[in-house]
Amino acid sequence: MQSPGEAGPVMSEALARDVVKEIPPKAADLSAWYTAACLKAELVSYSPVRGCVVLRPYGFGLWENLQKHLDERFKATGHENAYFPLFIPESLLVREAEHVEGFAPEVAWVTQGGSEKLTERLAIRPTSEAIIGVMYAQWIESYRDLPVLINQWSNVVRWEKATRPFLRTMEFLWQEGHTAHASAEEAREETLRILELYRDFAENVAAIPVYVGRKSASERFPGAVETFSIEALMPDGKALQSGTSHDLGQNFAKAYDITFVDADRAIKHAYTTSWGVSWRMLGGLIMVHGDDRGLRIPPRMAPIEAVVIPIVRSNDDRAVEASRATAERLRKAGFRVRVDERDAQPGWKYSEWDLRGVPVRIEIGPRDVDAQTVVLARRDRERDQPGQRQSVALAELPGTLRELLEDIQRSLHSQAKAHLDAHTFVAPDRAEFFRLCKERAGMVDIAWCERPECEAHVKAETTATTRVLRALDEPAAVCLVCGEPAKVRAYFAQSY
Amino acid sequence: MQSPGEAGPVMSEALARDVVKEIPPKAADLSAWYTAACLKAELVSYSPVRGCVVLRPYGFGLWENLQKHLDERFKATGHENAYFPLFIPESLLVREAEHVEGFAPEVAWVTQGGSEKLTERLAIRPTSEAIIGVMYAQWIESYRDLPVLINQWSNVVRWEKATRPFLRTMEFLWQEGHTAHASAEEAREETLRILELYRDFAENVAAIPVYVGRKSASERFPGAVETFSIEALMPDGKALQSGTSHDLGQNFAKAYDITFVDADRAIKHAYTTSWGVSWRMLGGLIMVHGDDRGLRIPPRMAPIEAVVIPIVRSNDDRAVEASRATAERLRKAGFRVRVDERDAQPGWKYSEWDLRGVPVRIEIGPRDVDAQTVVLARRDRERDQPGQRQSVALAELPGTLRELLEDIQRSLHSQAKAHLDAHTFVAPDRAEFFRLCKERAGMVDIAWCERPECEAHVKAETTATTRVLRALDEPAAVCLVCGEPAKVRAYFAQSY
Numbered sequence: 001m002q003s004p005g006e007a008g009p010v011m012s013e014a015l016a017r018d019v020v021k022e023i024p025p026k027a028a029d030l031s032a033w034y035t036a037a038c039l040k041a042e043l044v045s046y047s048p049v050r051g052c053v054v055l056r057p058y059g060f061g062l063w064e065n066l067q068k069h070l071d072e073r074f075k076a077t078g079h080e081n082a083y084f085p086l087f088i089p090e091s092l093l094v095r096e097a098e099h100v101e102g103f104a105p106e107v108a109w110v111t112q113g114g115s116e117k118l119t120e121r122l123a124i125r126p127t128s129e130a131i132i133g134v135m136y137a138q139w140i141e142s143y144r145d146l147p148v149l150i151n152q153w154s155n156v157v158r159w160e161k162a163t164r165p166f167l168r169t170m171e172f173l174w175q176e177g178h179t180a181h182a183s184a185e186e187a188r189e190e191t192l193r194i195l196e197l198y199r200d201f202a203e204n205v206a207a208i209p210v211y212v213g214r215k216s217a218s219e220r221f222p223g224a225v226e227t228f229s230i231e232a233l234m235p236d237g238k239a240l241q242s243g244t245s246h247d248l249g250q251n252f253a254k255a256y257d258i259t260f261v262d263a264d265r266a267i268k269h270a271y272t273t274s275w276g277v278s279w280r281m282l283g284g285l286i287m288v289h290g291d292d293r294g295l296r297i298p299p300r301m302a303p304i305e306a307v308v309i310p311i312v313r314s315n316d317d318r319a320v321e322a323s324r325a326t327a328e329r330l331r332k333a334g335f336r337v338r339v340d341e342r343d344a345q346p347g348w349k350y351s352e353w354d355l356r357g358v359p360v361r362i363e364i365g366p367r368d369v370d371a372q373t374v375v376l377a378r379r380d381r382e383r384d385q386p387g388q389r390q391s392v393a394l395a396e397l398p399g400t401l402r403e404l405l406e407d408i409q410r411s412l413h414s415q416a417k418a419h420l421d422a423h424t425f426v427a428p429d430r431a432e433f434f435r436l437c438k439e440r441a442g443m444v445d446i447a448w449c450e451r452p453e454c455e456a457h458v459k460a461e462t463t464a465t466t467r468v469l470r471a472l473d474e475p476a477a478v479c480l481v482c483g484e485p486a487k488v489r490a491y492f493a494q495s496y
Numbered sequence: 497m498q499s500p501g502e503a504g505p506v507m508s509e510a511l512a513r514d515v516v517k518e519i520p521p522k523a524a525d526l527s528a529w530y531t532a533a534c535l536k537a538e539l540v541s542y543s544p545v546r547g548c549v550v551l552r553p554y555g556f557g558l559w560e561n562l563q564k565h566l567d568e569r570f571k572a573t574g575h576e577n578a579y580f581p582l583f584i585p586e587s588l589l590v591r592e593a594e595h596v597e598g599f600a601p602e603v604a605w606v607t608q609g610g611s612e613k614l615t616e617r618l619a620i621r622p623t624s625e626a627i628i629g630v631m632y633a634q635w636i637e638s639y640r641d642l643p644v645l646i647n648q649w650s651n652v653v654r655w656e657k658a659t660r661p662f663l664r665t666m667e668f669l670w671q672e673g674h675t676a677h678a679s680a681e682e683a684r685e686e687t688l689r690i691l692e693l694y695r696d697f698a699e700n701v702a703a704i705p706v707y708v709g710r711k712s713a714s715e716r717f718p719g720a721v722e723t724f725s726i727e728a729l730m731p732d733g734k735a736l737q738s739g740t741s742h743d744l745g746q747n748f749a750k751a752y753d754i755t756f757v758d759a760d761r762a763i764k765h766a767y768t769t770s771w772g773v774s775w776r777m778l779g780g781l782i783m784v785h786g787d788d789r790g791l792r793i794p795p796r797m798a799p800i801e802a803v804v805i806p807i808v809r810s811n812d813d814r815a816v817e818a819s820r821a822t823a824e825r826l827r828k829a830g831f832r833v834r835v836d837e838r839d840a841q842p843g844w845k846y847s848e849w850d851l852r853g854v855p856v857r858i859e860i861g862p863r864d865v866d867a868q869t870v871v872l873a874r875r876d877r878e879r880d881q882p883g884q885r886q887s888v889a890l891a892e893l894p895g896t897l898r899e900l901l902e903d904i905q906r907s908l909h910s911q912a913k914a915h916l917d918a919h920t921f922v923a924p925d926r927a928e929f930f931r932l933c934k935e936r937a938g939m940v941d942i943a944w945c946e947r948p949e950c951e952a953h954v955k956a957e958t959t960a961t962t963r964v965l966r967a968l969d970e971p972a973a974v975c976l977v978c979g980e981p982a983k984v985r986a987y988f989a990q991s992y
Contacts, residue, residue, distance in 0.1 A: 057576035109606060
């Protein structure tokens with residue numbers, strides 16, 4: 001049995017050799033590059049179930065890091081985890097009218113259990129507001145019971161025809177927070193607290209720069225009073241909604257009868273929120289950071305921070321022992337490290353770990369063994385770029401590696417930020433606005449009237465929609481599209 | 497917003513006051529005690545979905561600790577996590593004949609997606625051998641790809657009429673490991689490695705003493721060559737199977753076509769294993785350790801290791817500040833601590849935290865503030881028992897608390913071990929064997945022939961079955977039940 005952290009049975013070598021060749025250039029066809037990168041880096045496999053993918057160990061490692069960082073943040077802000085049933089009886093799902101209208105076309109239904117035909121169909125949760133609302137109605141009695149701050153990590157199902165790893169699948173993994181409060185103000189505060197938490201995670205862990213703000217009415221969660229989101233920009237100029245936080249007002253509290261006796265003894269409906277991030281965020285991470293050689297994973301999200309590759313010369317395999325010892329030392333210092341001892345050429349291994357996006361490669365050859373050094377190669381730079389490889393004395397390895405990982409984390413964020421900045425446009429006039437939207441130039445920023453008809457018109461002409469709205473800076477501005485008085489500034493973009 | 501770890505909105509006080517009164521004595525009616533304890537300690541709530549319970553935050557805290565400890569052990573033995581689809585197309589599920597026969601009566605079926613009626617029904621996974629088998633067949637090509645060592649944390653569904661929190665529910669949370677190996681020996685080694693890992697977790701984390709061994713043919717997992725399990729003894733004399741590890745031989749590899757090219761270039765079927773622990777283990781923990789005052793949670797599993805209760809006298813609320821400071825200091829030292837600042841009598845709070853099984857209560861009153869001391873009360877002892885409460889100087893608190901928690905962990909295990917020992921009987925003769933089995937005396941140990949007819953006879957007469965089998969100590973022994981030559985020693989018991 002292999003020791004933990006050592007190179008495991010990753011893929012058969014013949015297969016892997018083909019693989020590295022097969023990734024198409026990213027700029028030529030993002031979609032083809034994306035699918036190839038997800039499959040060849042062994043993040044996911046397609047499954048025999050239409051619309052469902054398998055999250056393989058390396059992909060699950062990404063998910064575990066997302067979970068760890070978000071979960072810490074949820075707990076630090078007073079939230080607790082819980083688990084609610086997968087099934088929602090049809091009669092409960094339909095109680096909130098807008099909600100069921102929004103989700104009904106996407107629901108998978110259980111109609112048979114063992115040999116029994118059910119008298120009432122059970123929905124597989126597309127989201128859990130309904131079942132959680134029923135439970136909160138039971139649990140909450142007094143204002144002293146509020147706030148209730150609960151999160152759930154779970155699978156959900158939405159019936160989809162298309163399959164695109166992480167971005168569009170029938171079943172997906174996510175977290176959904178559900179909170180209840182005594183006042184509208186507290187619910188709004190919670191909604192915005194989580195929005196900021198998501199922004200912080202996206203920027204500082206996933207290294208994805210985002211725009212934050214509220215959504216237009218047409219982009220709102222079914223049943224919400226207001227939806228807020230974080231929006232990232234993909235290399236093809238399309239936006240990816242990467243996390244949403246909903247102020248549900250009293251809509252769900254009224255539908256599911258969540259009431260409490262307030263300090264003034266009056267019986268009132270609670271104010272609720274819900275918010276979620278799914279494995280879609282991983283899709284964003286892959287698209288934003290990857291290059292023609294494959295993934296580039298930000299160190300804080302990387303299942304493997306550094307891979308050690310021994311370079312064995314004929315009759316000299318001291319590098320293997322040195323690699324093991326180095327990896328062991330780094331593990332003890334808290335790094336996530338693997339040694340690749342497979343019987344293959346170093347160059348082939350470099351390509352494979354490049355493909356999988358490991359931030360740092362540590363090369364150890366016989367000369368390094370003699371000199372008590374190692375070579376560090378950073379994945380975020382091109383192979384011939386200055387500073388891409390450096391020799392480091394063994395004694396200084398942990399400190400240098402720590403700094404290098406931090407630098408890579410920063411560098412990936414700033415590359416992505418430069419892309420977002422370069423593809424954000426303040427549209428000077430209506431014609432240019434339509435052109436930028438149609439040509440998928442990026443995030444197009446205008447003063448906007450906030451009228452649904454106006455948004456529908458833009459969508460019909462360009463397929464772009466509003467991504468997030470924010471406060472107007474000039475009170476007298478008019479909508480760039482229709483000339484009516486502007487109410488907000490809005491980013492428009494085509495989106496996933 | 498409350499700070500993390502502080503007393504949250506646990507339950508309305510009026511409700512809680514009723515609650516503490518309502519738990520029936522454990523010895524009189526274990527089943528009534530168990531249900532009341534699970535509900536009143538807020539581990540679970542019944543849901544509006546038949547057969548499904550909600551795992552509330554306090555119950556989920558137990559589950560998180562189980563996950564943490566098992567997951568560490570899985571990773572330390574080279575396993576990685578992954579995630580496979582919830583749905584299994586019917587045509588895949590039926591490929592292993594015994595397997596489908598065993599599970600078909602318990603399967604929930606999706607027949608409709610959105611407005612589309614499905615041409616093939618989708619099973620909601622009752623266990624994932626089928627879907628994982630199909631994927632392993634795709635992933636494994638060469639002996640170099642082996643072993644594959646994967647675990648999944650997931651929900652599964654088995655159609656059940658009865659509902660008993662943790663012990664019997666339609667949907668439950670579990671982990672399922674699935675491994676593939678090049679030889680029968682390696683698969684058997686893995687099966688036994690996991691059995692030992694489960695034993696270690698049960699004994700040293702959950703503080704539940706268990707018997708380990710293989711199962712009889714009738715108790716085997718459908719499709720397995722051999723099943724092994726850990727078996728705990730409940731206070732009512734019934735056994736609880738608490739974790740199983742299956743050697744699947746080549747049965748599933750043949751059904752799902754998992755082959756590899758071996759070093760000798762021959763194409764061979766792999767040998768697979770599967771193994772699982774579910775939230776059922778939490779049911780065992782509750783029954784084994786609880787007493788008439790409620791839960792007693794072993795410290796390593798406790799969501800809250802110590803609760804700090806300030807005792808406020810009129811015009812003297814210095815205890816509140818001191819409690820917060822003490823809790824903060826303990827948190828920094830790595831303890832899981834809460835402060836209960838609610839507006840209620842200390843005695844009422846003591847009862848409530850006793851009910852919830854928090855291992856240590858820290859009382860801080862005005863006199864303690866003056867003397868720079870606190871009082872520690874341990875949950876594992878009776879209220880009037882010597883050493884149940886002790887005064888400790890603040891300066892020594894972290895060290896003393898650490899030792900106290902370790903002592904409580906040991907003490908709960910040894911109390912449970914004493915119960916298991918006292919209720920394990922080597923049956924002297926056939927009549928006594930039948931009496932012990934019928935009367936649910938505990939684990940009844942005999943030399944046994946291993947014949948299914950003999951086991952069926954015992955079951956018909958007493959409702960007891962074999963729990964685990966182990967090697968015979970006297971080769972010439974005969975079966976205590978039927979007089980045929982004995983092949984093994986067996987523990988018989990009634991079981992959950």
